[in-house]
Amino acid sequence: MTFELTATVPSRGLDVRLDVAAGRTLALLGPNGAGKSTALGLAAGTLRPHDGAITLDGRTLAGARDGRRTAWIAPHRRRVALLAQDPMLFPHLSVRENIAFGPRAQGTTRREAAARADRWLDAIDLADLADRRPAALSGGQAQRVAIARSLAAAPRLLLLDEPMAALDVDVTPALRQTLQHLLAEQTTILATHDVLDALLLADEVAVVDGGRVVERGPTAEVLSRPRSAFAASIAGLNLLSGTWTSDGVATAGGEVVHGHGAPDVALGVAMTAVCRPAAVAVHLDAPHGSPRNTFRATVRSLAPHGDLVRVRTDRLAADVTPGSVAELGLAPGREVWLAVKAAEVDVYPV
Amino acid sequence: MSAPATSERAATTRTRLDPAEVPAGLPRWAYLPAVGGGLFVVLPLVAMGTRVDWSNYGGLVTSESARSALALSLQTATASTLLCLVLGIPMALVLARGRFPGQHLLRSLVLVPLVLPPVVGGVALLSTFGRRGLLGESMEVLGLQIAFSTTAVVLAQSFVALPFLVVSLEGSLRTAGERYDVVAASLGASPATVLRRVTLPLVWPGLVSGTVLAFARALGEFGATITFAGSLQGVTRTLPLEVYLQRETDPDAAVALSLLLVAVAVVVIAATHHRGAGGAAR
Numbered sequence: 001m002t003f004e005l006t007a008t009v010p011s012r013g014l015d016v017r018l019d020v021a022a023g024r025t026l027a028l029l030g031p032n033g034a035g036k037s038t039a040l041g042l043a044a045g046t047l048r049p050h051d052g053a054i055t056l057d058g059r060t061l062a063g064a065r066d067g068r069r070t071a072w073i074a075p076h077r078r079r080v081a082l083l084a085q086d087p088m089l090f091p092h093l094s095v096r097e098n099i100a101f102g103p104r105a106q107g108t109t110r111r112e113a114a115a116r117a118d119r120w121l122d123a124i125d126l127a128d129l130a131d132r133r134p135a136a137l138s139g140g141q142a143q144r145v146a147i148a149r150s151l152a153a154a155p156r157l158l159l160l161d162e163p164m165a166a167l168d169v170d171v172t173p174a175l176r177q178t179l180q181h182l183l184a185e186q187t188t189i190l191a192t193h194d195v196l197d198a199l200l201l202a203d204e205v206a207v208v209d210g211g212r213v214v215e216r217g218p219t220a221e222v223l224s225r226p227r228s229a230f231a232a233s234i235a236g237l238n239l240l241s242g243t244w245t246s247d248g249v250a251t252a253g254g255e256v257v258h259g260h261g262a263p264d265v266a267l268g269v270a271m272t273a274v275c276r277p278a279a280v281a282v283h284l285d286a287p288h289g290s291p292r293n294t295f296r297a298t299v300r301s302l303a304p305h306g307d308l309v310r311v312r313t314d315r316l317a318a319d320v321t322p323g324s325v326a327e328l329g330l331a332p333g334r335e336v337w338l339a340v341k342a343a344e345v346d347v348y349p350v
Numbered sequence: 351m352s353a354p355a356t357s358e359r360a361a362t363t364r365t366r367l368d369p370a371e372v373p374a375g376l377p378r379w380a381y382l383p384a385v386g387g388g389l390f391v392v393l394p395l396v397a398m399g400t401r402v403d404w405s406n407y408g409g410l411v412t413s414e415s416a417r418s419a420l421a422l423s424l425q426t427a428t429a430s431t432l433l434c435l436v437l438g439i440p441m442a443l444v445l446a447r448g449r450f451p452g453q454h455l456l457r458s459l460v461l462v463p464l465v466l467p468p469v470v471g472g473v474a475l476l477s478t479f480g481r482r483g484l485l486g487e488s489m490e491v492l493g494l495q496i497a498f499s500t501t502a503v504v505l506a507q508s509f510v511a512l513p514f515l516v517v518s519l520e521g522s523l524r525t526a527g528e529r530y531d532v533v534a535a536s537l538g539a540s541p542a543t544v545l546r547r548v549t550l551p552l553v554w555p556g557l558v559s560g561t562v563l564a565f566a567r568a569l570g571e572f573g574a575t576i577t578f579a580g581s582l583q584g585v586t587r588t589l590p591l592e593v594y595l596q597r598e599t600d601p602d603a604a605v606a607l608s609l610l611l612v613a614v615a616v617v618v619i620a621a622t623h624h625r626g627a628g629g630a631a632r
Contacts, residue, residue: 045535045536046532074535075535075536076535076536076537076538076540077538079538080536084529084533088529088530090530090548091552092554101534101547102539105534105537105538105540105547150537153537153538155536159536
């Protein structure tokens with residue numbers, strides 16, 4: 001285990017425990033204000049923990065007991081590089097000088113630092129822009145240079161805080177690919193609210209909400225079988241919680257949700273039922289026939305979702321065709337029936 | 351595109367006249383008082399130019415007293431500008447980046463020489479460094495006598511000029527923000543390296559304009575100097591003091607020397623403004 005963080009920051013409402021193994025990437029998933037940036041600030045050394053300890057490769061970066069500092073290593077001695085959503089390239093230095101900044105600051109000779117910068121420029125395919133000023137780069141190019149600059153400093157831990165958030169959607173796929181390639185051997189924590197970042201870049205996911213880690217595990221598992229409402233919403237799934245009865249999952253609202261398969265769990269165990277919005281059908285009248293799960297709901301909002309329209313209600317979200325929206329006259333406030341086949345509902349213990 | 355890049359671009363377009371641009375928030379009547387204000391600043395300088403006795407100009411500004419006053423002014427203003435840089439850069443850093451109790455109060459106190467009548471500043475300096483001043487007595491024991499010396503001129507000029515540098519630089523530091531410093535530290539740069547390679551280059555235009563302002567203020571210092579340093583030719587009589595003195599006896603010489611001061615100020619501002627703009631675009 002190379003990086004471990006157990007810390008509370010009461011002024012920011014944060015109480016988390018995280019760890020990342022050498023060479024792995026952990027994604028911190030969570031809504032804005034969940035505490036992701038606070039956690040990164042603790043690792044980078046821009047914030048002090050009130051209580052807890054932060055260690056990297058056996059060195060204690062920061063420690064505190066009840067507000068009293070027990071250990072502290074200054075940010076520039078941590079070997080922890082931080083990259084935020086703005087590239088923050090030094091505007092008075094050329095692209096090459098920006099990348100060479102870390103090696104230079106750590107005592108490498110000018111010539112060796114420039115040579116290292118050129119190798120990184122090759123790695124990000126921007127060798128021909130070496131002598132440009134950052135102001136002459138596009139947003140995507142600037143962020144690639146910023147990534148190269150962070151990695152050229154040879155950090156033991158790389159912190160990425162929403163690295164794609166400020167970029168145009170048409171340049172993010174290329175940048176994600178660059179990151180995927182460059183982060184292979186790099187110990188990294190990636191704060192994001194984009195599920196694609198987590199899927200493509202992270203080995204593990206920790207879902208942060210309200211300053212706590214509410215869920216954590218391998219990326220694929222968390223996203224296919226979410227246990228928290230946020231993880232479900234980010235994975236684009238509907239989530240219903242309840243307890244296991246002989247009939248199905250009984251929710252707090254008194255409904256029973258039927259799923260496929262029969263999980264081998266005892267009665268009364270906390271359960272989660274998930275289904276995809278595309279599996280939810282919308283009707284104006286109570287449906288008859290095969291679907292075993294029906295819910296009375298009120299439409300909250302309509303938003304485009306690929307070729308379909310995502311209909312959010314006070315219960316579940318449903319993806320329907322624009323034609324159906326027009327045919328059913330769906331609009332916020334409309335009372336509808338939602339129906340889901342049991343075969344489309346995945347049921348598992350929390 | 352990052353914020354500094356856009357502001358840089360805005361700075362370059364602002365100087366160019368674009369016929370397609372329509373000014374917003376500029377009522378037409380504002381031109382009248384604005385032109386009046388411009389005349390109010392320029393006209394006295396022009397008027398002074400008309401009063402210069404050009405046939406004797408060379409002789410008036412190269413008299414022994416004039417030359418010694420000019421040399422003294424340039425030397426002392428340079429020395430006090432250096433002193434302001436040595437003291438002012440750390441002050442601006444501490445005020446802009448530090449976090450300590452009483453910071454707000456200290457920031458206001460630094461501005462005091464800016465609003466204080468310079469004569470009062472001179473009296474205050476005299477009560478500190480004068481013979482029977484707060485520090486003067488113990489300094490006299492050490493054989494140091496400051497009041498009415500060239501050192502006193504430098505101190506008086508620094509006292510009034512320091513806030514110009516600190517305010518200008520502190521504003522630039524606040525505008526630049528700490529985010530670049532955080533990034534530089536996360537790349538392994540020590541605080542001293544961050545200051546040298548990131549913080550100061552980023553606030554370079556503010557530092558240059560603060561230095562120019564401080565130098566100009568030091569060059570024009572009169573009230574605090576005459577109170578604290580007196581008016582000894584070659585020792586403490588700077589150019590503004592010489593102008594004031596000559597005004598009584600030889601008005602032509604006073605006007606000629608005044609023009610010389612204006613010329614020195616214009617040259618300094620033009621030179622540093624050019625270099626400052628170059629630094630900003632680097």
